[in-house]
Amino acid sequence: MFENIIQQIPDIIEATKQTAIMVGISVTAGILFGIPLGTILFLTRKGQLLEQPHIFNILNSLVNLINAFPLLILIVAVIPFTRLLVGTSVGTVPASVPLSIAIIPYFARLIEQSLVEVNKGVIEAAISMGANIFQIIWKVMFVEARAGMVVSLSNIIILLISYSTIAGVVGAGGLGDFAVRNGYYRYQPDIMLATVVIMIILVSIIQISGSRLASFLDKR
Numbered sequence: 001m002f003e004n005i006i007q008q009i010p011d012i013i014e015a016t017k018q019t020a021i022m023v024g025i026s027v028t029a030g031i032l033f034g035i036p037l038g039t040i041l042f043l044t045r046k047g048q049l050l051e052q053p054h055i056f057n058i059l060n061s062l063v064n065l066i067n068a069f070p071l072l073i074l075i076v077a078v079i080p081f082t083r084l085l086v087g088t089s090v091g092t093v094p095a096s097v098p099l100s101i102a103i104i105p106y107f108a109r110l111i112e113q114s115l116v117e118v119n120k121g122v123i124e125a126a127i128s129m130g131a132n133i134f135q136i137i138w139k140v141m142f143v144e145a146r147a148g149m150v151v152s153l154s155n156i157i158i159l160l161i162s163y164s165t166i167a168g169v170v171g172a173g174g175l176g177d178f179a180v181r182n183g184y185y186r187y188q189p190d191i192m193l194a195t196v197v198i199m200i201i202l203v204s205i206i207q208i209s210g211s212r213l214a215s216f217l218d219k220r
Contacts, residue, residue, distance in 0.1 A: 038111025095172030154210025
């Protein structure tokens with residue numbers, strides 16, 4: 001059993017790298033686009049600083065629509081866009097395109113909810129002191145919501161690890177794809193078990209790190 005696992009360690013390491021690439025690219029996209037989108041969703045809500053019902057309704061509907069898409073269907077649906085963007089639809093990096101599209105609105109919704117939980121009195125106090133919109137967002141809202149945002153970030157990383165297993169359908173590789181191809185199809189339960197254990201360890205590390213960092217940042 002262990003000999004078989006040891007022999008496949010190089011392949012397991014390569015699969016882990018592929019998962020890390022997919023998750024890394026998608027998380028970066030989620031941060032770059034999800035945080036601004038979630039912030040705009042919050043600010044344009046009814047009763048907020050930049051209340052704009054039309055803008056909110058459009059963005060809200062778009063977020064709901066993408067979040068409702070099953071990932072497998074989304075991967076297939078955006079193949080033309082993936083080819084346009086990276087030149088191919090097969091591989092680890094191309095798989096990051098639909099994963100990013102899936103995670104951006106999901107993360108945006110989590111960011112919006114984190115900002116909703118900010119004490120409105122703190123924002124009103126900043127306004128009364130003459131703070132501009134940028135200062136309110138950066139120095140008040142984000143500071144107050146940072147613990148929730150860290151928890152949200154750890155949640156999407158864990159979700160992306162799960163999503164990366166589905167991305168194997170487009171030849172993305174990764175731990176999930178490795179477990180299915182080398183463990184399930186080749187009747188090697190030890191390989192499948194070893195891969196699952198690695199994924200559980202990764203998820204546990206992310207969960208514990210995210211929770212501890214959120215507790216450290218939560219000064220309420």
